[in-house]
Amino acid sequence: MNARLALVTCPNETKAREIAQELVQNGLAACVNILPGIVSIYRWKGSVETESECLMVIKTTKAKTTALEARILELHPYENPEFLALSPEYVTPKYLSWLES
Numbered sequence: 001m002n003a004r005l006a007l008v009t010c011p012n013e014t015k016a017r018e019i020a021q022e023l024v025q026n027g028l029a030a031c032v033n034i035l036p037g038i039v040s041i042y043r044w045k046g047s048v049e050t051e052s053e054c055l056m057v058i059k060t061t062k063a064k065t066t067a068l069e070a071r072i073l074e075l076h077p078y079e080n081p082e083f084l085a086l087s088p089e090y091v092t093p094k095y096l097s098w099l100e101s
Contacts, residue, residue, distance in 0.1 A: 003091045004065050006058040007084040016054040019075050028068045030099045033057040
């Protein structure tokens with residue numbers, strides 16, 4: 001499967017929109033959904049942290065995943081941003097065609 005979904009959290013909706021706009025404009029993503037209002041609880045440098053964040057669901061292709069990750073690392077304000085690339089089990093042919101174009 002050529003499609004990929006990348007999950008990336010951001011500190012706020014403003015930053016998520018800024019990153020998403022850059023990714024779509026430069027052809028690294030076909031679409032980015034921004035889900036505001038999530039709460040993340042995680043361990044960081046020995047402490048348990050709780051933060052409000054936004055989740056970006058980024059639709060891209062296998063071939064663009066490495067470049068997408070590199071650009072996220074350049075644009076993201078976090079020291080260690082989340083970047084999880086998932087391969088969907090199935091994508092409708094019409095949507096996959098659009099994604100690849």
